[in-house]
Amino acid sequence: MLDKVEPKNNPDDLLMHLEDGSLAARLVRAHGNCDPANPTESMKDIIQERLQQVRRSIDGTED
Amino acid sequence: MAPRIKTLSVKGFRAFGSGEQTLNLPADITVVWGPNSTGKTSLAEAFEFLLTGQITRRELMASTQAEFADALRNAHLAAGEEVFVSAQITATDGKTYEVRRVLTNDYTKSRDCMSHLEIGGAAATEDDLASLGIVLSQPPLQAPVLAQHTLSYIFSVRPQDRATYFKALLEVTDLDDLRNDIAALADELIPLDDPLLTKFDTCVAIPVLNPTLDGLRNTIPDLAGLTAGIKVAARTLIEAEGGTARELLDERLLAIDKILAYRRSKTFPVREFEHNDLAGWNPPAPEIWTRLDFYLDAREKVAEEKRQLVSLFDVALKLPALFELTEPIDCPLCGTKSALTPERVQLIRQHVEDSKDFKIAKMAAKSALSHLSTSANSLATAAKDALPRYLKTPAIKRRETGFTIARIRELLVDPSAKLINPWLGQVRSLVRAESALRRSALAACKIVKEQTAETTDFRILNKLRDVFSTLATLRTTYVSVLDAYKASESVLCMALNEVLDVKSDTTGWQDFLDIARETYTLRNVLIERAARAAIKTELDAALRQIDWAKEQVLNDKFSDFSTLIQTWWERLRPDESTFFSTVQPRKGTKRTIDFKAGLTPNPDRSAPKVRDVIAVFSQSQLHCLGLAMFLARAQHEDFGFIILDDPVLSSDEDYRINFNSTVLTELLKLPMQVIVLTQDYKTWEELEIRYRHLSISTAQLFIDTPGEGSVIENTSDELLAKINRSKSLARGGHPDSRKECGVQLRNAGERFAKEMLVNNRRGKGDTTASLTDYDGKTLGWLCPRIDALLDHDPSHSGRLTAFKNIVNNACHDNAPPGNLEMKHACGEIRFFVKDYLGR
Numbered sequence: 032m033l034d035k036v037e038p039k040n041n042p043d044d045l046l047m048h049l050e051d052g053s054l055a056a057r058l059v060r061a062h063g064n065c066d067p068a069n070p071t072e073s074m075k076d077i078i079q080e081r082l083q084q085v086r087r088s089i090d091g092t093e094d
Numbered sequence: 095m096a097p098r099i100k101t102l103s104v105k106g107f108r109a110f111g112s113g114e115q116t117l118n119l120p121a122d123i124t125v126v127w128g129p130n131s132t133g134k135t136s137l138a139e140a141f142e143f144l145l146t147g148q149i150t151r152r153e154l155m156a157s158t159q160a161e162f163a164d165a166l167r168n169a170h171l172a173a174g175e176e177v178f179v180s181a182q183i184t185a186t187d188g189k190t191y192e193v194r195r196v197l198t199n200d201y202t203k204s205r206d207c208m209s210h211l212e213i214g215g216a217a218a219t220e221d222d223l224a225s226l227g228i229v230l231s232q233p234p235l236q237a238p239v240l241a242q243h244t245l246s247y248i249f250s251v252r253p254q255d256r257a258t259y260f261k262a263l264l265e266v267t268d269l270d271d272l273r274n275d276i277a278a279l280a281d282e283l284i285p286l287d288d289p290l291l292t293k294f295d296t297c298v299a300i301p302v303l304n305p306t307l308d309g310l311r312n313t314i315p316d317l318a319g320l321t322a323g324i325k326v327a328a329r330t331l332i333e334a335e336g337g338t339a340r341e342l343l344d345e346r347l348l349a350i351d352k353i354l355a356y357r358r359s360k361t362f363p364v365r366e367f368e369h370n371d372l373a374g375w376n377p378p379a380p381e382i383w384t385r386l387d388f389y390l391d392a393r394e395k396v397a398e399e400k401r402q403l404v405s406l407f408d409v410a411l412k413l414p415a416l417f418e419l420t421e422p423i424d425c426p427l428c429g430t431k432s433a434l435t436p437e438r439v440q441l442i443r444q445h446v447e448d449s450k451d452f453k454i455a456k457m458a459a460k461s462a463l464s465h466l467s468t469s470a471n472s473l474a475t476a477a478k479d480a481l482p483r484y485l486k487t488p489a490i491k492r493r494e495t496g497f498t499i500a501r502i503r504e505l506l507v508d509p510s511a512k513l514i515n516p517w518l519g520q521v522r523s524l525v526r527a528e529s530a531l532r533r534s535a536l537a538a539c540k541i542v543k544e545q546t547a548e549t550t551d552f553r554i555l556n557k558l559r560d561v562f563s564t565l566a567t568l569r570t571t572y573v574s575v576l577d578a579y580k581a582s583e584s585v586l587c588m589a590l591n592e593v594l595d596v597k598s599d600t601t602g603w604q605d606f607l608d609i610a611r612e613t614y615t616l617r618n619v620l621i622e623r624a625a626r627a628a629i630k631t632e633l634d635a636a637l638r639q640i641d642w643a644k645e646q647v648l649n650d651k652f653s654d655f656s657t658l659i660q661t662w663w664e665r666l667r668p669d670e671s672t673f674f675s676t677v678q679p680r681k682g683t684k685r686t687i688d689f690k691a692g693l694t695p696n697p698d699r700s701a702p703k704v705r706d707v708i709a710v711f712s713q714s715q716l717h718c719l720g721l722a723m724f725l726a727r728a729q730h731e732d733f734g735f736i737i738l739d740d741p742v743l744s745s746d747e748d749y750r751i752n753f754n755s756t757v758l759t760e761l762l763k764l765p766m767q768v769i770v771l772t773q774d775y776k777t778w779e780e781l782e783i784r785y786r787h788l789s790i791s792t793a794q795l796f797i798d799t800p801g802e803g804s805v806i807e808n809t810s811d812e813l814l815a816k817i818n819r820s821k822s823l824a825r826g827g828h829p830d831s832r833k834e835c836g837v838q839l840r841n842a843g844e845r846f847a848k849e850m851l852v853n854n855r856r857g858k859g860d861t862t863a864s865l866t867d868y869d870g871k872t873l874g875w876l877c878p879r880i881d882a883l884l885d886h887d888p889s890h891s892g893r894l895t896a897f898k899n900i901v902n903n904a905c906h907d908n909a910p911p912g913n914l915e916m917k918h919a920c921g922e923i924r925f926f927v928k929d930y931l932g933r
Contacts, residue, residue, distance in 0.1 A: 044650070045269060048643035055636035055643070058279075062272050078279055078629060085625040089314055 054081065096734030097227040098122075098184045098767050104140045104806075106168045106177035107197070109133035111803025118808040121791040122762055125770045126806075127778035127815070128795030129822035133804025134771040135241060137795065138739040141769075142237040144179040144195050145223065145230060147209045151243050152201060153234045160203040167200045170801045186227030186734075193218075193226070229733055238733040240741060245720035266651075269644050276640065280633040286623045290616050293605035300602045302334045303327045314620050317613065324610045331606070347610055350603060357598035362505060363495040364594060366484035367587055372576060373476035377566040378469055382462045386555050389459030392452045404449040407442050463550070466558065467542040473565060474535035477528050480576060482583070485525065502590065505597075510589035517586045520579040527575040531568040538565060652678050658730060662722035665756045666749050671695065672711070674719055675704055689719065714746050725757070728766070735767035742777070754780055762788065775819055794818045813849065814933060816842040817924050824916035829909060835916050836904020840873055842923050843894075843901060847876035849931060850883050873898050886929055897922045 042059050049056040054077070061074045087093040098119075105114040110133060117126065117137070128134045139149045143166070152162040167177050180194035191214045199208040211218045213226070223230065230236040235244050298307045306327040310320060321343065328346035329339035335353050339346050358364045406427075410416060415423055419439050422432035478486065484497050492498070502514060538561045545554060595601040609616050656676040663674040675692035691710050692702035707719060721741055728736050742750045754777060761768050762785075772778055782792050793808045796818050809815055816838050823835035848868045855863035868876070877898055884890035900919045904910040911919075927933055 042269075042272065044647045045272070045640065045643045048646040049639055053636070053639065054632050055639040058276050058636060059272065059640065062275060074276065074279055078283070078633070081632065082625055082629050085628045086621055089621045089624050089628075091316060 095186055095188065095227075096732075096765065096767070097186055099735055099769075100182040100184055100190060102137075102140065102144075102179070102181045104137070104179050106171045106175055107140050107143065107179055108136035108166060108168060109797070109804040110136060110140070111168055111801060112171055112175055113802065113805075115804065115806040116808070117793055117806050118791060119767070119769065121789045122765065123758065123768045123770070123781070123785050123788055124791045124793065125772065125778050125781040125785075126793045126795060127772055127775055127819075128804075130773055132795040132797050132822070134773065134795060135739055136804060137806075138239050138241050138737050138771055140179045141181075141737045142239045143197075143209070144181055144193060145228065145237045146220065147195060147211065148207070150234050150236075151241070154243055154247050159201075162201045163203045164200045166197055166207055168803055170803065183226055183228070185225070191226060193223070227734060229731055231727065231731055231733075237737075238728055238735060239737045239739070240721065240724045241739040245717055245724070248720055248723060266644060266648055269647065273637065273640050273644065276633070277637055280630060280637065283626050283630050283633065286619060286626060288619045288623075290609055290612060291619050291623055293602075294609050294616060294620070296602045297327075297606045297609060300606070302330055303602070303606065306330065311620065314617065314624060317617055320617050321613045324613055327606070328610060331603070343610065347607055350607055354600050354603045354607070357600050358591065358594040361594050361597045362501060362590065363497045364587070364590065366487065366492070366495065366497045367482050367583060369482040370479045372480035372573065373472070375469070375473050375476060375569060378466055378562055382465055383555070383559060385455075385458040385462040386550075389455040389462075390550070390552055390555065392455040395448070395452070404446060407446045411439075411442060411446065459550075463542055463545055466562070467539055470535045470538035470542060470562075470565065473569065474532045474539065477531045477535065477569075477572060480572075481524070481528055485521070485528075502586075505593050506586075506589055510593075513582070513586045513589055517582040520575075520582040523575050524579040527568075527572045531565070531572045534561070534565055534568055538562060648679065652676070655726060655730065658726040659719075659722050662725045662729075662757070663719065665760060666718045666722060666752050667715070668752065671697075671699070672715065673699065673702075674707065674722065675702065677723075691715075714743060714749075717743055717746070718749065721753075725761070729764060733766065735769065736761070737769045737771070739771045740773060741770065742772075742774070750774075750777065754784060758785070778815075796821055811933065813842055813845045813927060813931075816845065817920060817927065820923075821917070821920045824913060824920050827913070832910040832913065832916050833904055835920075836901050836910055839897075839916075839919050839923060840901045840905055842927075843873050843897060844871070844876060846923060846926055846931070847873065847880050850880045851876070853931075854883055873901065884926075884930070890926070890929075893922055894926065897926075 042062065045059050046056055049059065057077050058074050061077055084093065100120065101116055101118055103114055103116040104110040106112060117124075126134065126137065128137075139151070142149055149162075149166070152159055152165065171177065177197040178194060180192055182190055183193050184190045192212075194212045195209050196212075197207065197209050199205075201207045211220065211222075213222055220230070229238075231238075235247065294307070294311070297303050298311060306323055310323045314320070315323065325343045325346065328343060328350060332339040332346060332349055332353070337349060337353065340349065355365060410426065413426060415426075416434065416439055419434065419436050422435040424431050425433035484492055487495075487497075499514070499518070503511060506514060538558070541554075541558060541561060591604060592601070595603065653676075656678070659677060660674055667673070671694055673692050673694075675690040677687060677689050680686040680688050689707040690704050691707040692699065692704055693710060694700060694702040707716065711719065725736075742753050758768060758770070758781070770777075770781065778792065778794075782790055784790075791808070792815070793806055794815060795804055795806060797804055798821075807814060807818060820835050820838040820842060823831045823838060826832060826835070845865075848865050848871070851868065852863045852865055877894060880894075881891050884894060897919050900911055900915055904916065904919075910916070
C-alpha cells in the first residue's frame with residue numbers, strides 16, 4: 032500500500048497562469064489533448080508548425 | 095454518499111482478547127469512553143490495521159521497530175486462535191459490505207506483519223477499498239486515524255520529510271511530468287550538425303572574411319544576396335593576397351584555388367595526391383563473341399580449296415562465253431574439250447555465292463578482334479590513369495619535389511600521424527590491384543593482336559573469353575581497392591591540409607571554396623539552423639513560463655491549504671494572539687515545508703511577527719495545530735470518516751469546549767462520520783448530551799481480566815456507563831479515585847433504585863411514571879422503598895444495604911474504603927442491574 036495517491040492536478044490549473052495562445056499554453060493543452068477545438072494536435076505538431084513558420088519567415092516566403 | 099462504518103469487530107488484536115468485541119456505529123457520531131489502558135489505542139489501531147494492514151506507530155518509531163515483534167496478536171491468546179478485525183461498511187453505492195482482515199503473521203524484529211483482506215467474503219487488496227469509496231492518504235499516515243503519535247509525528251520529522259504528510263495535497267509531479275515532456279521536445283531540437291555549417295563557421299573566423307560572412311550569418315539574405323556576399327568575400331580574399339579579382343564568382347574561386355594550391359605546395363607537394371577518376375569500361379558485348387563464332391562456323395562450311403579458287407571462279411564467270419552458255423564449251427584454263435557445260439558453270443556460280451557470306455563474316459571477325467584489342471588496351475591505360483599522381487611519378491622525381499613518407503610523418507603529429515600507416519596499407523593494395531589489372535589487360539591485348547582471321551580458332555576464342563572475364567573481375571577488385579584507398583587518402587589529406595593551411599596561413603580557405611560552390615545548400619542549412627535556434631529559444635521561454643505557472647499552482651495549493659488549516663485552528667483556538675499563520679515551502683527547496691506562526695500584540699492581529707511554529711508554539715498549541723492539519727487534510731482528501739483517539743489533551747480544558755462544540759459540529763456538517771475515543775469521562779458525558787439530537791452512539795471500554803482483554807460495551811445506558819466508570823475508578827490507587835468511584839456508585843445505585851420504582855409503578859399500570867419523579871432523592875430515601883421489590887433472594891435486601899454503606903463511606907470526608915471493597919461494591923450493583931433490570 033505504497034504511493035497509492037496520485038497527484039490530481041489539472042493542466043487547467045497551469046493554464047490559469049499562462050497567457051492564452053502562448054506557445055506554453057498551446058503545449059500544455061496539447062499535452063493532455065484537452066483542447067476540444069483541436070483534440071488531435073500534438074505537441075510535436077505544434078513545434079513543427081512553429082518551426083515551419085520560422086523557416087518561412089527567415090526564408091522570406093511567409094504568406 | 096460518503097462511506098459509513100456501521101460496526102467494527104475485533105478479536106485477538108492487541109488489547110482485545112479471544113472474545114469477539116463489536117463496536118456499533120449506527121450514528122454519524124460515536125463517542126467511546128475508556129480509562130487509561132483499557133484498549134482505546136488498540137481500538138484506533140484496529141481501524142488502521144483493517145484499512146492498511148499495518149500500524150503506523152511501529153513505522154514512526156523507527157528506532158524501536160524490533161520492539162514491536164509480536165505486537166499485534168494479544169499476548170494471552172491461545173495458540174491457533176484467529177486474530178482479525180472486521181467492519182460492516184456502507185459503501186458509496188449504498189450497499190453494505192463486510193471488510194475483514196485476518197492477521198497471518200505478526201511483526202517480527204525485522205519483518206513486517208502479514209495479513210489477508212477480504213471484501214464481501216472475497217480476497218481483496220487495499221486498492222479494492224477505493225471501490226467502496228474509502229480514501230487512503232499517503233504513507234506513513236494513510237488511514238484516517240488520529241492518534242497521539244501521529245499528532246507529534248508531523249512536528250518531529252525533519253522539515254524536508256514533512257512533504258510526505260502533504261504529498262497528496264501538494265504533489266505536482268504530474269505537472270512536473272508535463273513540464274519534462276515539453277523539455278524533451280526542446281532536447282529533440284538538437285542544433286543542426288552539417289559539415290557545411292562547420293565550414294561556414296570556420297570561414298567566419300577568418301579575419302578578412304569575417305565582416306562579410308558574419309553579416310550573412312546574422313541576417314540570411316535570399317540566394318542572390320548570399321551569392322553576392324560570397325562573391326564579395328572571394329574578392330576580398332584575392333585582393334588581400336595582392337591579386338585582382340575577376341568578375342565571375344567561378345573565376346574568383348579558381349583564382350583562390352590556385353593561390354591555395356601554391357601556398358600549400360610551398361610546404362608540401364600536396365598535388366601529388368591528385369588523380370583521375372577510373373575511366374568506364376565494360377566487358378566485350380556478347381555480339382563480339384557471336385561475330386567471331388559466326389566467322390569460325392562460316393569458315394568451316396567453305397572448304398579451303400574452294401576459298402582459294404574463288405578469285406579464279408570470279409574471273410571465269412566474267413568471260414563473255416560463259417555469260418549466256420547454252421552448249422558445252424572447252425575449259426579456258428586447261429583446254430579440256432566441252433568441259434564447261436551449263437550445269438558445271440552453274441556449280442561454279444554456287445561456289446562464288448557461298449564465298450560471299452564467308453567474306454562478310456571474315457570482315458566482322460576482324461572488326462571484333464580489333465575491338466577486343468582496343469578494349470584491353472584502354473583498360474590498361476585507365477587503370478594507370480586512376481592512380482594518384484605520386485604513384486605515376488618516378489621515385490627520383492618524387493623525392494625531388496619533396497613528396498616522401500618521411501616528410502608526411504614530419505608534418506603530421508599525433509593523433510593525425512596515426513592515419514599514415516593505414517593509408518600506406520591502402521597504397522600497397524592499390525599498387526597491387528592496379529598492377530594485376532594492367533598486366534592482365536596488356537597480356538589480353540597481346541593475345542588479340544597475335545590473332546588473324548585466318549589463324550584464329552575456337553580454342554583461342556575460348557581462351558579470349560576467359561581472359562576478358564578475368565579482366566572484368568580484376569577491374570571490380572580494383573574499383574573497390576581504389577574506393578578504400580580514396581577514403582584513407584581523404585582523411586589523410588584533410589589532416590595534412592589542415593597542417594599545410596596553418597603553415598601557409600590559409601586556414602579556412604578550402605572551407606570557403608567548398609561553401610562558395612554550394613550556396614544553395616548553404617542557405618538552406620543556415621535557415622534551418624536559425625529556425626531551430628529560434629524555436630529552442632521560444633521553447634526555453636515557454637518552459638520558464640510553465641515553471642513559473644507551476645510555482646503559482648503550488649502557491650495556490652499552499653494558500654488554500656493554509657486557509658483550511660487556519661479555519662480549523664480558529665475553531666479550536668479562536669482569537670489567540672499567537673496563531674497559526676501559514677504552511678509554505680521553504681524558498682529554494684522542493685520538499686522542505688515550514689509552518690509559520692503569527693505573533694501579534696494587537697487584538698485585531700494586525701502587524702504580526704512571523705516565526706516558525708516549532709520555536710514559538712507551546713506543546714498545547716502544537717497539539718492543536720497537528721489536530722487542525724489532520725482535519726484539514728481529512729477535509730481536503732474527502733475522508734468519509736475519521737477516528738480521533740483522544741484528540742484533546744486532558745490538560746487542555748481551555749479548548750476542549752471548542753472541540754466538543756464547534757469542531758465536531760463542523761465535521762458533521764461536511765458530512766463526515768466521526769468516532770471519538772476519549773479517556774475523559776466528562777467529554778463522554780458532554781458529547782452524549784450535546785449530540786443526543788443526532789442520536790449519538792456511545793460505548794465504553796473496560797478490562798475485567800487481562801486474559802479476557804478489552805471489552806466493548808455499546809451503551810447509551812447511563813446506568814451501565816456509571817458502573818463501568820466506577821469499575822475503572824475502583825482500580826485507582828489514590829483515595830480521590832476511590833472517592834470519585836463512590837460518587838459514581840452512589841449515582842448508579844440511585845439510578846438503579848429509581849428504575850426499580852418506575853418499573854414497578856408501570857407494571858401496575860401507571861404509565862406516567864418517570865425517573866424525573868424521583869429527582870433529588872438520595873440512596874437513603876430510595877433504598878427502603880425498593881426493599882420489598884428485591885424479592886429474587888432473601889439476601890438481596892441486605893446486600894443492597896451493605897452496598898449503600900460502602901458508598902456512603904466513600905462519599906464522605908473520611909478515608910474511602912480500599913480497592914477491594916470498592917470493586918466489591920461495583921460487582922454488587924452490576925449484579926442487581928443484571929438480575930432485576932435484565933441489562
